[in-house]
Amino acid sequence: MEKGGIIKHDQAKAPKTGDWRYLKPEVDPSKCIGCTTCVLHCPEAVMEMRKRGKKEIAKSSEIGKEKEIVDIDYEYCKGCGVCAQVCPVKAIVMKK
Ligand code: SF4
Ligand code: SF4
Incomplete structure (x- = not known):
């Protein structure tokens, strides 16, 4: 493999590996400030940013309201x- 290369991952052909999970990450919309740090560090590339829903905006902090959520x-x-380790505001909690 070329140094610094990107391994292409065809998710449509990949097995659904979520069943392997023991702990589940949950995002708290009142804490998430939409910084994208977790998205960049997820080794499985299964995180992405999206617009906040109305209920999430109501729960969000002043900074978070204006930002996307993961x-x-x-x-x-x-x-x-x-993701929980790298989040700067501890917005992700690992739950059973
Ligand atoms: S970084 Fe978070 S979202 Fe990505 S695989 Fe690990 S627990 Fe799941
Ligand atoms: S969950 Fe944490 S690391 Fe991820 S976007 Fe929100 S604030 Fe940033």
Whole structure:
């Protein structure tokens, strides 16, 4: 493999690995400030940013209201906990 290369991942052909998960990451909309740090660090690339819903905006902090929130594809998330570790405001909690 070329140094620094990107391994292409065809999610449509990949097995749904979410069943392997022991702990599930949950995002608290009142804490998430939409910084995207977790998205960049997720080793499975199963996180992406999306617009906040009305209920989430109502719960959000002043900073968060204006920002997108992170969504997790639980069909593929393996529960490694990296996202919870790197979040600067501890908006992700790993739950059983
Ligand atoms: S627990 Fe791991 S695989 Fe799941 S969303 Fe977080 S960083 Fe990605
Ligand atoms: S790292 Fe934390 S604050 Fe930043 S987008 Fe992810 S959950 Fe939100």
